[in-house]
Amino acid sequence: MSAEVKPESVSLGPLGPAGAPGPEPLCVLGTGDLGRSLGQRLLRAGYRVVYGSRRPGSCGPLPEGAQVMSHAAAAQAARLVFVCIHRENYAFLEALAPELKGKVLVDVSNNLKKNLHPEANAEYLQRLVPGAHVVKAFNTLSAWTLQTGPSDANRQVHLCGDSAEAKDAVADVAAKLGFGAVDRGAVSAARELEDVPLQLFPQWRLPLRLAAGLTAFFFLYLLLRDVVSKYTSEGKDVSFRIMVSLANKVFPIVSLIMLSLCYLPGVMAAFLQLHRGTKYKRFPEWLDRWMLCRKQLGLLALGFASLHVLYTLIIPIRYYVRFRLSAITVSEIRENRTAAFDTTMAWRTDSYYAVGILGFGLYLLLGITSLPSVSNALSWREFSFIQSKLGFLTLLLCTFHTYLYGWDKFLRASSYRWYTPPGYMLCLLPPSAVLALKLLLLLPCVDRSLARIRQGRERARPREDAEKALLT
Amino acid sequence: MSAEVKPESVSLGPLGPAGAPGPEPLCVLGTGDLGRSLGQRLLRAGYRVVYGSRRPGSCGPLPEGAQVMSHAAAAQAARLVFVCIHRENYAFLEALAPELKGKVLVDVSNNLKKNLHPEANAEYLQRLVPGAHVVKAFNTLSAWTLQTGPSDANRQVHLCGDSAEAKDAVADVAAKLGFGAVDRGAVSAARELEDVPLQLFPQWRLPLRLAAGLTAFFFLYLLLRDVVSKYTSEGKDVSFRIMVSLANKVFPIVSLIMLSLCYLPGVMAAFLQLHRGTKYKRFPEWLDRWMLCRKQLGLLALGFASLHVLYTLIIPIRYYVRFRLSAITVSEIRENRTAAFDTTMAWRTDSYYAVGILGFGLYLLLGITSLPSVSNALSWREFSFIQSKLGFLTLLLCTFHTYLYGWDKFLRASSYRWYTPPGYMLCLLPPSAVLALKLLLLLPCVDRSLARIRQGRERARPREDAEKALLT
Amino acid sequence: MSAEVKPESVSLGPLGPAGAPGPEPLCVLGTGDLGRSLGQRLLRAGYRVVYGSRRPGSCGPLPEGAQVMSHAAAAQAARLVFVCIHRENYAFLEALAPELKGKVLVDVSNNLKKNLHPEANAEYLQRLVPGAHVVKAFNTLSAWTLQTGPSDANRQVHLCGDSAEAKDAVADVAAKLGFGAVDRGAVSAARELEDVPLQLFPQWRLPLRLAAGLTAFFFLYLLLRDVVSKYTSEGKDVSFRIMVSLANKVFPIVSLIMLSLCYLPGVMAAFLQLHRGTKYKRFPEWLDRWMLCRKQLGLLALGFASLHVLYTLIIPIRYYVRFRLSAITVSEIRENRTAAFDTTMAWRTDSYYAVGILGFGLYLLLGITSLPSVSNALSWREFSFIQSKLGFLTLLLCTFHTYLYGWDKFLRASSYRWYTPPGYMLCLLPPSAVLALKLLLLLPCVDRSLARIRQGRERARPREDAEKALLT
């Protein structure tokens, strides 16, 4: 794959604006599909494009207006060179090193899997052609976007590279194609960029699995307890309750458990720090991982809570409910009873709804502040005020909502059909535990020693730090 | 309009901090309203400001603390020159070329209409003064924001220009005034920036018109069919149904049709590619335009779906509904009937609601991921998983919801009053067609040949590309 | 605190990758908690780290792999120096000026309170070491984030400084640690950055207080009027209405008042301008402040409106409501009455709901466009179309909704129990006034003179500006 030095230019198509001496040409190495799409797009944006090909004479149809030359000649013709070749074939670029010296080499490649190679493609390229300024760019775009311009998912080109000027040059091309440019630092960030197109919600896996598991468990539990048991003991078929009534029990249960799982690791971390008496030891691996997926846990919990709200709001238009209400009225008249208004009942149910609504309102607020543009606009003090302080308040309200729902049923034996507690009683355990532990942490003496341990972390206590700094 | 070379400085107001020799001065050419507002703001931010005016002695009230000189003198006094003159009057700047050489010229101008001139104002300015570094900036701000500082709609200054250093200098001024700076590339991007302040939701026009047309059509259709027909045939005035019942039929119908119109072009594109056997031919113009407004179609569809949800949830508090439910109970008692509980009915209606809620939940998810900050945080694989895979699931659920609503009414002759089908039957046609076509595309053999055609686009098949690249 | 010139390097831990001569070292001045955390993080990211300490031999435990030297030696060893010392102790850096010459000095410090010092820490540092390139950075991160990497609230490092190259170097380090970098301009922006970590929703204070005040007032008012009066006059205990019925009166009232307070200042500004005949006088202080918190007023109003919606939607599942409805049916049968269907009532209540829902839909739209990423994507013409035009439409719909609710009760004496009007009548005053004033402003003659006054602001009238510019 020796580079042919003698330039042999093969001009394609009419010598239109692209062939004209006007704008500075860009070089595309590689005439595969990717190279062709990219070249076409560059041509349409008004650039002159020269292709570098091993056999300039026989490389198939290229976009109209482009020139094709040998690799070496093409590389020499432009200051900016797009490498549209797969990593497996980079080796021959080593021979082009002299021609590529001082040039900007744009690595747009991706891999099939993560960790296929010990170093990122761009780093490998930089090693092969040390004299060039390698910039990793465009690889996070979909091929479709590369061909047609910005789409909703891809309005930014992420760049990295060691030379600021080279990055500027690539950013300018990106801007011409309609993209914003985001500088991601030195070429060492290439690995991260190369992993982007391969990922499919990696941080959501664990929380999603947890949610699915909890949903399945409670669905089965309640199916057995509420539907099957009714059938076996009373012979009554209430299977129609599955679609709404059962679901509307499962959703709030899963939501509350997941919400408490958001706040459990923070409390555990605090106790661990109290026990160790230092913050300088790292948390165990599992705790770290748990803490890193709290956002996803919380958002899924919010999703389940929203379903609960919608399922609750359609209750009165359900056929079953209308039927039952009418039946109650009818039987009241036929049996000539007069129901007495129960003020306690009115207070209790209204409080139950009111607390639930306020809890859901705060829940939504947590969700809104976790939108990237909103959390970016907050200082970390503001963010943690909402997520931590108001978050615990949300947990408190939602737990209270569930207790109000249970009311005195906790003490009635009839609640424990088949010796099993109803679902909502089970789901009260985790939040109650989290709230109790949090309460412990808020005791003045505990709070003080925790604060002392975390001192180093808190910028708010610089006086002491200052003294330490002075002592060094 | 010859430039006066001899500088004749006229200092205005007391020689306060701005008049002091301290900070480097900025020059504002033009003493119209815009120039005055901008100068005032710069002065308040701590800059020294010199105005360039044709008649420095008689140019009316200028902000306190500014100096005023001849055009040439002012241009000479500062490294950064704001051009606050209208494009029509740029010509005289050609004569200032020597004084402006090497200076940063900031073009803040806008035009009254798109495409008034063959080249962008900034490009024209650059052509007039080739020795200067023209930067297009600040023109996307409202005049109000320019005068008072960042507002919610304008927190970023969009810049473009050929010199990175010049852009940095302007970005620094922007930062002093409280704005973030977004680099939009070379001066050739100026045209795009100059079009920004003129646009009023251009991509929303077509979808909005479509929505309005569909709404009007179905409103009339249902008005005739449900209200007028009732009046003419039975003499019953049910006009009160217009406000809620009728609206709540129109909204879901329009929503479902528009949702299916989101997914129709993708399917059509696939069949077109299958038919042509290649992906290298461009789609017809109308298909391209349709595909580009799918986001707006989808968001409008979501809006209509949300209205449908709210209109449905208030059903039980409506006077009419309460009246009717009470009347049913009353007549049941008076006629001594006992309604039997219909388990199928319970299953059907509950399923109908449950499927609707789940569909709406996914709908919302599509909406959330189309928020710019959220879609920016997703890789394109993630974005297209949600928008395409979950989008079709949404369409499926919403269509199924509507079929469940119809249930056995499709087969009953009485549904077809006046020989017209009810609205929801009409609106089932587009989604059913889209889903059927999509199903066809998912057949293994079709799927495979489509994949082969799209190969070039898909990065996921680099092995073959690599081989092609090697052959070149 | 004289700087020891003779370098005495003390290597800690095994000479691992960090100790290797490989990558360029970074210097951390100060071995307090902050310096230690930061150093650890830099080491983990692959940097070599040298600490500068007054007593290199006895400065306590440092992260494994770091080197520790005298201040002067450490400063000399690296091109990039993190200053992890408190401002109070900066003075000794003056003596290090020779070693720090041409170096990049990163100021990460924060203060305990705003306005403690006449100049920003970074500016003070720059004054002490004029030969260095001071960059303010990292101070807006939480200490936790500094130690562990990006979190949701902190994904961006805000930088400012006078040297573009120095900022690039710091941005590269930031990128290696996983952060995006946002350039905030020259070192003079440091004060603003130093204030960020201290703020806790400053712009929300006033609107929150207002909301709390209004809520308390109307709660008490309605409590006295609806609950207490009922008890004293009729002896009936309706206290259970507090939780939902009362709250659901207070929320919409507060929401409507706050919405009208969003649009009042704009109208007042217009009248002020009309009265003064000029736009060049500044608004009074209170009006300016009021205008700056309209976004927060509006979002709080939206929050109250959402609570109103949820509280309204649960009405039919409330025990009290079900009881009452059943009681009505029962009494109808027992007393053998037949309620007649009231078409006007049906029209009125349905219109009332429909208008409310449409108003709420627009309300939500206003809320969505005020998300930072959405408002950033809009041109100011688009943003102000939605916020101003559709905003007034929202106000109109919500006001109309309330009038429809009142209907003919405005004229009935019985509405004015204890001679006090019901809450919703009170709350109609501000929006009615705002709408009436706005209507006045829309009168052609008023509109024209207002437009003439605002001319200068409006880019849309460049012809006249141009003439003025020519006359200068």
Ligand SMILES: Cc1cc2nc3c(=O)[nH]c(=O)nc-3n(C[C@H](O)[C@H](O)[C@H](O)COP(=O)(O)OP(=O)(O)OC[C@H]3O[C@@H](n4cnc5c(N)ncnc54)[C@H](O)[C@@H]3O)c2cc1C
């Ligand atoms: C709808 C919803 C959305 C959510 N969105 C997000 C989100 O966007 N991002 C997110 O992270 N979580 C999110 N969560 C989860 C949860 O609200 C947060 O993780 C919350 O901050 C946890 O509070 P905490 O007090 O338990 O933990 P933290 O405030 O994180 O503290 C827990 C422990 O971790 C350490 N720690 C962590 N952060 C800091 C810090 N800044 N300073 C000092 N020490 C610290 C301390 O050792 C502390 O003991 C969301 C939850 C819900 C319900």
Ligand SMILES: Cc1cc2nc3c(=O)[nH]c(=O)nc-3n(C[C@H](O)[C@H](O)[C@H](O)COP(=O)(O)OP(=O)(O)OC[C@H]3O[C@@H](n4cnc5c(N)ncnc54)[C@H](O)[C@@H]3O)c2cc1C
């Ligand atoms: C609430 C809501 C919000 C929405 N928000 C958005 C939004 O923000 N942005 C948006 O674009 N749409 C949005 N939509 C519309 C719709 O969801 C998307 O356009 C969706 O991607 C269409 O899926 P598809 O499979 O039909 O089309 P695509 O996945 O776009 O594919 C259709 C055809 O176009 C070509 N094509 C397009 N993109 C690619 C690609 N990346 N790779 C390869 N080929 C491609 C292919 O030839 C393919 O056959 C929204 C819809 C709703 C209901």
Ligand SMILES: Cc1cc2nc3c(=O)[nH]c(=O)nc-3n(C[C@H](O)[C@H](O)[C@H](O)COP(=O)(O)OP(=O)(O)OC[C@H]3O[C@@H](n4cnc5c(N)ncnc54)[C@H](O)[C@@H]3O)c2cc1C
């Ligand atoms: C849910 C919700 C969300 C909201 N979000 C926001 C938000 O994100 N940001 C926000 O600012 N407001 C927000 N608001 C408040 C309100 O909608 C806006 O302030 C709205 O622009 C006020 O319209 P206006 O016509 O009264 O005032 P403006 O359009 O601001 O005009 C009022 C006066 O101020 C001057 N003025 C202000 N801006 C300009 C300008 N651009 N050009 C010329 N003159 C101007 C003029 O002298 C004019 O007379 C929100 C309100 C609600 C209900």
